[in-house]
Amino acid sequence: MNSAPSITIQRFKKIREEQHYTQSEFAKILGIKGSTADIERGKTKISGQVVAKLLAEFKINPLWLFGESTQKTIEVNSSDVAPKVVTIDTEEQENMVLVNTKAAAGYPQNIQDVSWYQQLPAFAIPLPEYRNASYRGFQVEGDSMLPVLEPKEWVIGKAIGNLNEINSNAIYVVVLQDSVMVKKIKKTLTPIGTSDDASISLISINKEYAPYTIHTNQIQELWEVNSKLSFNVDAKGESADLKQLQDAMALLASEVRSLKK
Template sequence: MSILSENLRHLRAQTKLSQQKVADALLISRGAYEKYESDHAQPPNDTLVRISRYFKVSIDLLLTVDLRKYPLESLMKLSDNRILLPITVDNTGENKIQIVPYKAQMGYVNGFSDPEYIGGLQHISLPFLRNAIYRGFPAEGDSMPPFKDGTYIIGRYVEKITEMKAGKNYLIVTRGGFVYKKLTSIGENSIWVKSDNTYFEPYEISSYDLLQVWEYQYSLLKDYDILDFADNSVKEMFLSLKEDIKRIEKHIIQ
């Protein structure tokens, strides 16, 4: 079964509607709708738009996310109903900072909206990072200067593209993996970014390819040092977390 067909079955069951009732609302026959639920046919674009509006769930979510893993009322409250961001909390209710492992870019791209995948990531807690959602991503390759391999980029989740600001640095999750870039401008259906490495030309990322954006906050080295801090009290606080980081090191550096 495709994700779409499973989602249609799930949404109809949650709303306690008959196939005939949904088909009538979509201006199609019950037989045509039944084929969408049984995965024997794919709805044309105009019908897919009506399905999205009828269930109040975006086409993006209908086609890419297993909605059975989320309460229906939570979907309805999503801003623009477009992006799902599973998070986990510790026993005090504080958001955990998940650390994405090395050599796991495509695993994250495929699982970023799956609460089971996110819940399975190793995590740390940094007391000076609060009142937002943070995640750690590995710096790899020549496209992430000034960070060398072995550095983790800690980013704050940016919910809306309109919240991005030109001149700021972001860890950007695309359908092809991770990039660390400086935003230059926001277009109608894309953003323009550039690298701190002048060897790379500025380029455009389309809204279709853009999955998540994390505004750069801090950098962690795998030897437990911290960058961009002159305040010794913050460094001392970080060093007190060394045991937590040691505990997960074998999982995140592979």
């Protein structure tokens, strides 16, 4: 005897029915071969590509789809690269949210879901370098930015509101529709497609990685890296690395408060 469909399958089917698509029509929109019948029967899992398509085409909040949020849709504005969510402390000062490599995998899909951010650690650093702007910490993944940035180091980025603010000499955390990466950016002279389709090149410092070009409307957020935090990271695992960062930042905040007194 088959069990009842999961909440994810129920909601997936509901989206299709609300849009008045057949299983074949819906599959074509989502880039699935054949139809969505196997997904609706629970035989095939919903892929990350399908989740991204549901967000792009119908503004479906991934957390709602998986039963972890009551917020069904979120707005996607390709011309806005400013932070979509910021958090504040009890004194109404903006926090610096920390996004490790594990959290970064879900960051693009949950970029506007307030409840998702509540799972992430956040700090307020009382230093003048981190005032009058929004800052966020990201953990570096991979070796594409060697020798400047080591894998698992942390970078702190200042929020960028407009693509016109891009500095070719700076390093950025680039939040795309399906990934988070750390790269240098170069504006290209020749647009892709029409004149409205501007493009940029994402450049790695490690020469083993070739530059590649993307549409600017693929960018959800931009953070200009202005500092980094380095630790002697070994094979302790992500949770230990994050705990080490939390302890270090808490100590820094404590020392700064002591100096002020």
